Amino acid sequence: MRPIVAALAIAIGTLAPASAMAESSSMAVEHAWARATPKAATTGAAYVTLVNNGTGDDRLVGASTPVAEKVQFHSETNENGVMKMRQLLTLDVSPAAPVVLKPGGIHMMLVGLKQQLKEGQALPLTLTFEKAGSIGTTARVGKIGAMEDPDPHADGGE
């Protein structure tokens, strides 16, 4: 009995990385941008487009930036004229469709801003995916209340 269990364990052990490799997602983080923040604001918002060029599903599990204490993912819905924000712990990114974070929709909330974000600044942002690991990018800071990437033609990921 014992050898069978051992064999099984080894088999599963070798399978796991193999399957991970087969599904290794090549994740592209595009159109990273943020909004300038009003004076005295302790929160900010940043947006990205996530494109999963791999074959398997992946999941955004965390994000960070040196200018904020933490970064949360929020959904935003307008129900009967009431804006509701809810925290999302993770964001699924399937190869089927890019996930677009945008004003009025899913956004990254920068909580505990250490400085005011000003138009034209470049904000370092690190996104962590379950499979693709950590990906660093730079978010362009647009105007306060901007509705889109200040430079939509720039290459987002690099």
Added chain:
Amino acid sequence: MTRGMKWALGLLLVFLVFDAVALTIVLRARRSSVVALSGKVVRSGTAAIGGPFALTAADGHTVTEQTYRGKWMVIYFGYTFCPDACPTALSNMSIALQKLGREADKIQPLFITVDPKRDTRQVMSAYLESFDHRIVGLVGTQGQTDAVARAYRVYFELHKEGGDNYLVDHSAYFYLMGPDGKFVDVVEGATPSDQMADQLRKLIDEQSSQD
């Protein structure tokens, strides 16, 4: 069964019926207060939106519903901790005011915080420096805030589960009040500034031509 027991049972039944009726009334009332906010419903009715309020402007002035009589009040209820919807609304309003040119002189935009615990006068005043300076920020005590929200049928709910970083569900509209203080219409905060300026101009012109 003794007479006493029958009597007690009867009484219990009466109480149960009373509870059921009371609960239904309370639930109905709650539901209608939330539904009351879908824009079109509000407009078609003679719903008494608005009313007396007393709040404090960033400079310490007391502002009531009488302060801006003769002007169109455009009121937004929000909070400075809000990262997405409120900056969108306030920046749309700022640009719309510029686009309205001289017509904007007839308007008094107000930003009332629904989060007076975090939004002190100082915070509000610094925050609004980043938007059109005609927007006046108003702060109240919790009681004053609840009262103005009730008067304007503004829905807001604090979600304290996030600790100090709590979020607030809140109405996403600008409330447009005529020069007589009466409610005229709502304009959604996410309306692009061009459209917002047009909408405001149209509403103001329509109403002035009726007078």
